[in-house]
Amino acid sequence: MNFNEKNILITGASTGIGRAIAVALKDFNCNVFLTARRKSLLDRIIEENQNYSANYYSFEHDVAAKQSVQEVFNSITKLHGNIDVAILNAAIGNKVAVKKFNSVHAEQTFQINFLGIVYWIEKLLPSFIERKNGVIVGVSSLADNRGYSRSGFYSASKAALSNFLEGLRIDTHNYGVKIITVKPGFVKTPMTDKNNFAMPFMMDSDRAAKIILKGIEKEKALIAFPLRTVIGSKIIGLLPNRLYEYLARKFFKS
Numbered sequence: 001m002n003f004n005e006k007n008i009l010i011t012g013a014s015t016g017i018g019r020a021i022a023v024a025l026k027d028f029n030c031n032v033f034l035t036a037r038r039k040s041l042l043d044r045i046i047e048e049n050q051n052y053s054a055n056y057y058s059f060e061h062d063v064a065a066k067q068s069v070q071e072v073f074n075s076i077t078k079l080h081g082n083i084d085v086a087i088l089n090a091a092i093g094n095k096v097a098v099k100k101f102n103s104v105h106a107e108q109t110f111q112i113n114f115l116g117i118v119y120w121i122e123k124l125l126p127s128f129i130e131r132k133n134g135v136i137v138g139v140s141s142l143a144d145n146r147g148y149s150r151s152g153f154y155s156a157s158k159a160a161l162s163n164f165l166e167g168l169r170i171d172t173h174n175y176g177v178k179i180i181t182v183k184p185g186f187v188k189t190p191m192t193d194k195n196n197f198a199m200p201f202m203m204d205s206d207r208a209a210k211i212i213l214k215g216i217e218k219e220k221a222l223i224a225f226p227l228r229t230v231i232g233s234k235i236i237g238l239l240p241n242r243l244y245e246y247l248a249r250k251f252f253k254s
């Protein structure tokens with residue numbers, strides 16, 4: 001796959017990994033549709049990259065609102081034709097202390113991290129299947145492998161997303177539609193800036209964006225990085241439950 005001449009959608013493009021992917025596309029001759037709730041941040045990306053090859057467009061958008069997905073989809077496709085590559089990246093971290101347990105946090109997290117992706121796929125899939133073409137990239141996490149302290153809703157949303165994308169990949173295989181799952185380890189972004197625990201093998205968002213774009217170009221089913229965190233997460237996933245929970249209690253005791 002080559003990004004030239006493509007219509008590329010990015011959700012959650014205002015900061016972090018989404019922003020870095022948007023900027024890393026600047027030298028391709030493509031249309032990049034930037035979406036997020038904070039449109040002013042998207043417009044700044046456009047301003048800063050106006051002298052490069054890519055054409056950028058910004059849309060104020062809330063992935064949790066089906067109506068907003070419908071409106072942005074219509075605006076893009078009416079003016080520019082079919083979307084070719086959708087990088088569905090928007091998510092929230094949502095750390096919740098047990099004493100503040102409230103289902104509202106679960107609703108918010110699943111609405112954005114899981115349903116926000118499902119709403120987009122619902123809009124994209126019919127034309128992708130008809131054209132036997134199209135790439136859907138869902139940004140999940142290596143934190144999809146276990147329940148993590150104070151991040152139960154987040155890791156549950158990513159586990160749901162990873163499993164959903166895996167099933168969809170099987171179902172779309174014969175229709176020429178590519179479903180790519182991205183599982184980053186720790187990347188320095190506003191999301192991880194809030195964490196107060198050690199984050200091993202943290203990388204910067206520009207490096208993460210390059211790895212993700214290379215993986216999309218190669219049409220990999222799974223883009224998981226960095227290797228050391230991938231191996232670490234595999235080991236954590238294999239730990240017996242009692243040992244995992246004992247170690248996790250020690251690690252997250254602050």
Ligand SMILES: NC(=O)c1ccc[n+]([C@@H]2O[C@H](COP(=O)([O-])OP(=O)(O)OC[C@H]3O[C@@H](n4cnc5c(N)ncnc54)[C@H](OP(=O)(O)O)[C@@H]3O)[C@@H](O)[C@H]2O)c1
Nearest residue numbers: 012014015016017036037038062063090091186187189191
């Ligand atoms: N950073 C990491 O270490 C790490 C590790 C594993 C996976 N990930 C995943 O990577 C992706 C990007 O995360 P990040 O670290 O770059 O975080 P980030 O800097 O906080 O970026 C999150 C993006 O999502 C957007 N967003 C949040 N809620 C939205 C909504 N309701 N509608 C539309 N856009 C929304 C935000 O924009 P607005 O607030 O302007 O809407 C922002 O652009 C996420 O899926 C995250 O789970 C990150």
